[in-house]
């Protein structure tokens with residue numbers, strides 16, 4: 001199954017929240033516009049965007065996505081047919097885009113975790129030049145997907161790989177956000193791409209976390225460096241760096257603790273890891289990935305703020321987009337911080353993590 005198919009299948013809780021929300025808003029129209037042939041002409045409803053072909057970003061933010069030539073067109077009724085009421089195309093409910101509808105849209109997007117600022121901006125962009133028009137739910141989905149894609153396109157960047165070996169990736173995030181799983185999935189994928197990888201189990205205070213990492217390491221065929229329980233994570237990171245250099249490994253991934261209860265300690269622990277690996281390579285770590293759990297919704301925003309103070313976060317990975325109705329928070333994150341989103345996770349299996357593709361994500365999120 002392609003990752004996009006998985007994304008569409010598994011983002012259903014978020015997409016049904018937004019997609020169903022739009023259907024409900026349009027369905028609440030005081031009247032369903034009958035096709036009389038005398039009303040103001042409206043553009044034909046857009047067919048859903050094709051799912052298999054990535055769409056170019058629309059040139060102009062307010063234009064509906066271009067209709068691909070091969071897509072079946074909704075039947076257009078000729079003038080005579082309309083005059084004689086022979087319009088057999090099923091009429092989609094339409095509702096006039098007015099202030100009340102915009103407010104409902106805004107509330108729905110806020111409830112879907114896009115956050116107040118982002119929801120306001122998205123809604124005002126959708127409204128621009130369209131007030132007073134009778135719009136359908138599928139048109140709204142198309143415009144919303146285009147707006148979301150526009151916000152997310154600048155932050156969709158795969159994990160950058162530099163020529164430096166070993167490339168050090170420090171992985172930070174609160175406990176349970178999916179750090180271990182993300183490291184395991186990335187390690188497997190890099191191995192499959194022919195790269196050699198070393199993992200350091202830097203959360204030395206939690207035996208369960210170390211064990212879990214070992215399971216992933218075994219699965220991926222990647223060595224996992226461990227240290228005695230409670231020992232200094234920085235000294236483990238240094239040893240792991242030594243081993244990665246000796247083995248000419250392409251990548252060293254360092255797991256870290258995620259206890260936010262004592263921020264000063266955690267900050268010192270992360271800073272010390274960075275200090276010791278810089279003794280071996282002043283340009284390390286080359287990436288500092290913050291792993292966020294989508295199910296925490298708006299809380300992910302404060303986690304970014306906190307971890308940016310604790311570490312020099314260079315990019316984000318969002319996990320658990322499956323099984324949550326809060327996937328909209330990724331749009332809020334992109335809009336607020338502009339940090340690169342390197343990958344998203346939609347399950348617990350190795351291939352349930354993939355690069356972030358904004359068009360696919362936007363369409364899956366709104367159910368377009």
Ligand SMILES: Nc1nc2c(ncn2[C@@H]2O[C@H](COP(=O)(O)OP(=O)(O)OP(=O)(O)O)[C@@H](O)[C@H]2O)c(=O)[nH]1
Pocket residue numbers: 173174175176177178179180181182203208209212258319320321322323345346347348352
């Ligand atoms: N459904 C789903 N579950 C995930 C995903 N990523 C991780 N998980 C699960 O989330 C739980 C926590 O993931 P971990 O990788 O252990 O998280 P961690 O940040 O390393 O947490 P600690 O080990 O407590 O530090 C595990 O049960 C994972 O299987 C995902 O994308 N989707």
